[in-house]
Amino acid sequence: MNVTFHSPVPKAALDNKSNMRGSKKKFTAEHEMDIDDDEHHHENKLEGGIIKDPTIHVVTPAEVITSDAAFMRGHGTYVEDEKVLSSLAGVVERVNKLISVRPLHTRYAGEIGDVVVGRITEVAQKRWKVDVNARQDAILMLSSVNLPGGVQRRKQESDELQMRNFFMEGDLVVAEVQAFFGDGAYSIHTRSLKYGKLRNGSFISVSPALVQRCKSHFHSLSCGVDVILGLNGYIWVSAHVPQSLDEIDTEQVYSNKNKEDITPSDRESIARVVNCIRALAQDYIFINDSIISFAYEASLQYALKDLHKRHVMHDIATEAVAAVDSIKA
Amino acid sequence: MDRKRVPGPELSVAPLVEYPADFKRWTPQDECRHDSKRQPEDMRPIYLKTGLITQANGSAYIELEKTKLACGVYGPRPIKRVGQIFSGRGILNCEIKFASFSCAKRRSNIRDPQERELSQILSQALAPAVRLEKIPKSAIDVYITVLESDGWGSCVAAAVTAASVALAHAGIEMLDLVAGCSASYIQTAPLSISSLSISEGDTGSISTSTTNTNKTITATATATQPPQIFMDADFEEEKYQQGAIVLAYMPSLHEITHVLQSGKAESSTISQSVEHCMEACNKIYAVMHHALLESIGENKEAL
Amino acid sequence: MPSLISPAERDYILKGIECNIRADGRQRSDFREITLETSVVSQTSGSARVRIAGGSDVLISVKAEIGPVQVDPETGDGADKGQIICSIECAPSASQQFEGRGADDLNNELTQMMSRFLCSNNTAISSLSPTCSGSGGIDLSKLCIIPGQQCWILFVDALVLDYGGNLMDAIFMGVRAAIYDTKIPKTEVQDLGDGQFEFEVLDDEEDIDFVHGREDMPICITLNKIGTRHIVDATLLEELCTEAKLVVAVNRAGEICGLQKNHDGSIEPSLLLEMIQVGKTMGQALIKNLDAKIKEEAESDLTKRLQGDPARKLGFFAQ
Numbered sequence: 001m002n003v004t005f006h007s008p009v010p011k012a013a014l015d016n017k018s019n020m021r022g023s024k025k026k027f028t029a030e031h032e033m034d035i036d037d038d039e040h041h042h043e044n045k046l047e048g049g050i051i052k053d054p055t056i057h058v059v060t061p062a063e064v065i066t067s068d069a070a071f072m073r074g075h076g077t078y079v080e081d082e083k084v085l086s087s088l089a090g091v092v093e094r095v096n097k098l099i100s101v102r103p104l105h106t107r108y109a110g111e112i113g114d115v116v117v118g119r120i121t122e123v124a125q126k127r128w129k130v131d132v133n134a135r136q137d138a139i140l141m142l143s144s145v146n147l148p149g150g151v152q153r154r155k156q157e158s159d160e161l162q163m164r165n166f167f168m169e170g171d172l173v174v175a176e177v178q179a180f181f182g183d184g185a186y187s188i189h190t191r192s193l194k195y196g197k198l199r200n201g202s203f204i205s206v207s208p209a210l211v212q213r214c215k216s217h218f219h220s221l222s223c224g225v226d227v228i229l230g231l232n233g234y235i236w237v238s239a240h241v242p243q244s245l246d247e248i249d250t251e252q253v254y255s256n257k258n259k260e261d262i263t264p265s266d267r268e269s270i271a272r273v274v275n276c277i278r279a280l281a282q283d284y285i286f287i288n289d290s291i292i293s294f295a296y297e298a299s300l301q302y303a304l305k306d307l308h309k310r311h312v313m314h315d316i317a318t319e320a321v322a323a324v325d326s327i328k329a
Numbered sequence: 330m331d332r333k334r335v336p337g338p339e340l341s342v343a344p345l346v347e348y349p350a351d352f353k354r355w356t357p358q359d360e361c362r363h364d365s366k367r368q369p370e371d372m373r374p375i376y377l378k379t380g381l382i383t384q385a386n387g388s389a390y391i392e393l394e395k396t397k398l399a400c401g402v403y404g405p406r407p408i409k410r411v412g413q414i415f416s417g418r419g420i421l422n423c424e425i426k427f428a429s430f431s432c433a434k435r436r437s438n439i440r441d442p443q444e445r446e447l448s449q450i451l452s453q454a455l456a457p458a459v460r461l462e463k464i465p466k467s468a469i470d471v472y473i474t475v476l477e478s479d480g481w482g483s484c485v486a487a488a489v490t491a492a493s494v495a496l497a498h499a500g501i502e503m504l505d506l507v508a509g510c511s512a513s514y515i516q517t518a519p520l521s522i523s524s525l526s527i528s529e530g531d532t533g534s535i536s537t538s539t540t541n542t543n544k545t546i547t548a549t550a551t552a553t554q555p556p557q558i559f560m561d562a563d564f565e566e567e568k569y570q571q572g573a574i575v576l577a578y579m580p581s582l583h584e585i586t587h588v589l590q591s592g593k594a595e596s597s598t599i600s601q602s603v604e605h606c607m608e609a610c611n612k613i614y615a616v617m618h619h620a621l622l623e624s625i626g627e628n629k630e631a632l
Numbered sequence: 633m634p635s636l637i638s639p640a641e642r643d644y645i646l647k648g649i650e651c652n653i654r655a656d657g658r659q660r661s662d663f664r665e666i667t668l669e670t671s672v673v674s675q676t677s678g679s680a681r682v683r684i685a686g687g688s689d690v691l692i693s694v695k696a697e698i699g700p701v702q703v704d705p706e707t708g709d710g711a712d713k714g715q716i717i718c719s720i721e722c723a724p725s726a727s728q729q730f731e732g733r734g735a736d737d738l739n740n741e742l743t744q745m746m747s748r749f750l751c752s753n754n755t756a757i758s759s760l761s762p763t764c765s766g767s768g769g770i771d772l773s774k775l776c777i778i779p780g781q782q783c784w785i786l787f788v789d790a791l792v793l794d795y796g797g798n799l800m801d802a803i804f805m806g807v808r809a810a811i812y813d814t815k816i817p818k819t820e821v822q823d824l825g826d827g828q829f830e831f832e833v834l835d836d837e838e839d840i841d842f843v844h845g846r847e848d849m850p851i852c853i854t855l856n857k858i859g860t861r862h863i864v865d866a867t868l869l870e871e872l873c874t875e876a877k878l879v880v881a882v883n884r885a886g887e888i889c890g891l892q893k894n895h896d897g898s899i900e901p902s903l904l905l906e907m908i909q910v911g912k913t914m915g916q917a918l919i920k921n922l923d924a925k926i927k928e929e930a931e932s933d934l935t936k937r938l939q940g941d942p943a944r945k946l947g948f949f950a951q
Binding site: 579 | 878892893894897
């Protein structure tokens with residue numbers, strides 16, 4: 001057994017550059033979005049040197065963003081005395097004439113159509129309450145799930161103990177946001193065969209701001225590991241289950257049994273990916289499937305048990321970012 | 330101010346007792362135990378009977394000479410607190426209370442932190458034996474009142490034993506009965522000291538728990554003789570203990586449900602005491618078994 | 633952070649532990665990285681902060697105060713000894729389950745466990761006070777100022793700032809470091825005759841005493857039994873899968889200073905004895921590493937002070 005003791009190291013001593021990455025939008029090669037250089041660049045009191053990149057405009061609550069009345073106000077702003085002030089601590093985003101402030105560290109605030117990973121917290125009358133790292137627990141209605149064997153919806157049998165045959169407290173599900181309730185709770189559904197109960201793997205939670213919207217959130221990495229990136233920051237890493245959609249056994253959709261043959265090397269790969277994601281999250285870097293693959297390759301030079309060390313995690317993160325940059329360049 | 334009770338004086342001390350001239354306090358160097366009829370490996374005789382409390386679903390009363398406690402079990406009954414996470418298993422709730430007259434120093438009526446911890450220990454010792462998955466959404470309440478306490482370790486052990494019997498008496502499904510047993514490590518042998526400057530007949534100049542009376546001390550550098558294991562120590566013996574262990578054991582399933590050890594000891598001493606305690610628990614199991622059969626035998630009409 | 637776990641995750645963790653690959657890639661007997669810093673709080677006689685990477689964060693403070701001796705009325709014991717009073721508190725900000733009265737039970741359990749491990753006999757329990765009349769290696773008689781009247785009382789307070797599993801180990805490591813760091817001012821006692829004494833606490837910063845017997849203080853190792861194997865340094869999810877937890881307190885010499893089982897499962901006797909042995913070996917190795925770190929820090933502080941540079945403490949936001 002080995003245990004290492006360290007003295008604390010100030011965060012500034014670690015490489016600062018990677019912190020800047022979190023504020024620019026970066027997508028995978030499928031999506032590209034241009035950000036106009038902002039001519040209306042306003043009093044950035046932080047010019048003193050914390051933020052070195054001039055295109056990023058960071059604001060704090062009650063800081064003036066602009067006095068120009070031509071702009072439309074978006075989320076995170078309010079008007080006082082004809083000036084647009086920020087109500088959040090975050091980065092100003094400008095899309096044509098719409099100004100909004102995006103906070104960097106916040107609870108999940110989603111859109112319809114988002115893929116989220118959640119944990120069942122409560123079983124209630126004809127519905128489940130799901131924790132999705134948002135203001136309120138999301139609601140998964142009994143009518144929004146597939147019943148096994150394709151039977152007709154059994155509206156009258158909503159007894160608590162019966163519902164637990166499908167989802168129990170503590171189960172992890174992947175679902176899609178269907179609608180909003182008035183109080184801000186989401187309504188989610190698992191009415192597709194790719195959604196449902198999660199098995200064969202490991203759970204990790206990161207800040208929701210680090211997961212970007214992509215075409216698909218279900219990724220299959222080359223190392224034999226499947227990753228589901230929930231937009232709410234909950235991520236599921238599991239062993240690859242090779243199954244095409246028409247082969248899925250509808251009876252087994254709600255089973256709690258993991259597959260029998262998860263080999264030790266599968267477990268190693270899963271543990272590696274989990275640690276890579278943790279390393280990226282610690283340095284506040286955007287998470288998508290390509291950067292995870294780069295981080296995985298960077299991690300191969302270290303032994304599995306060393307991956308939770310601080311400096312190793314930091315190195316992996318920097319290498320992954322460098323790899324992504326070199327692809328772009 | 331609490332007007333409902335008559336509180337005792339704020340500072341209470343044990344009454345002064347006039348000891349007769351030939352009274353001799355027990356020390357570990359005496360060749361026998363405090364109770365001269367017992368050997369170090371003997372437990373006190375146990376009196377165990379069920380059915381003491383009529384209101385409870387199950388109850389038991391246990392006496393280990395001067396340690397007396399009563400246990401009542403209520404349940405399974407519905408969980409009172411709503412809003413708890415449903416778990417598919419029942420809940421085992423234990424509460425232990427020392428009566429204010431049970432110890433040498435008067436105890437307050439309010440539950441103190443020690444009692445709360447003991448309650449937790451008790452539920453952890455009993456939970457593996459009770460089939461809680463058979464009673465979802467229900468709770469079992471175990472209440473123990475210590476009427477007289479002669480040795481802390483024996484109290485805890487007796488509590489575990491009595492609670493198991495009471496649970497079985499209440500007709501709650503269990504995997505096995507849990508027997509509780511305690512032991513103390515007491516240094517009886519003279520300490521061997523490496524310095525050579527001790528004369529014969531030197532008494533009481535060392536402030537440790539052992540004294541030397543006219544015995545020559547061999548000035549060797551060997552380690553102290555390991556402390557002796559006294560099973561089921563009472564209050565007088567516990568004053569001299571260097572450490573103690575309380576064990577809760579399921580004899581038929583051969584599994585330990587709780588172990589609590591305090592004080593310093595070598596791991597070899599601990600292994601030995603665990604073995605002794607398990608043997609003692611087997612004997613206690615026979616007593617528990619007998620008490621339960623008796624209680625069924627009394628209701629012959631129902632059979 | 634979840635206080636719930638799904639059956640599939642539980643099964644995954646269980647099987648992983650069986651083939652010695654835990655969910656985060658560690659082996660069964662691997663600890664996470666630990667960050668340790670002493671003398672972080674200025675108003676105390678000694679303090680330490682221990683943080684387990686991705687896990688628990690605890691802050692320990694030791695305050696030495698002067699108070700009357702506590703004499704046991706029956707045995708007359710305690711007239712020439714100081715006292716140690718422990719308390720552990722989980723800050724409500726540490727975890728969602730700690731808000732309001734939620735942490736009460738846990739606080740009590742941890743406090744009683746710590747008091748028990750730092751005492752070497754049980755008379756504390758029969759006399760009801762939470763003070764230690766024995767010593768977890770610490771020589772209480774050296775804490776006495778005037779026998780029968782005044783003594784030093786060491787208040788050891790632990791504050792849990794972040795809960796990420798493996799709390800007890802972090803607390804004990806911190807307590808050992810904090811007590812190592814504790815500086816007690818020397819006192820001068822004057823005999824006024826007639827059994828009257830007067831004493832004065834010396835003000836000089838250099839005139840201090842360290843706590844006697846601090847090298848013999850125990851630390852603890854928590855072994856979690858999951859399935860048929862046991863692991864150390866469990867994460868939150870692994871703790872939710874634990875059937876039974878065994879806390880083994882070990883000191884430098886390899887003596888077991890305390891043993892306590894937790895949770896609702898049972899342990900087979902041979903496995904129990906094996907776990908005790910494992911705990912003992914690991915504990916001794918841990919003490920060696922911990923002591924090396926504490927000494928290194930103490931020495932660098934001393935050299936900095938002699939050079940006139942104030943020792944710069946990084947406190948809370950450093951990684």
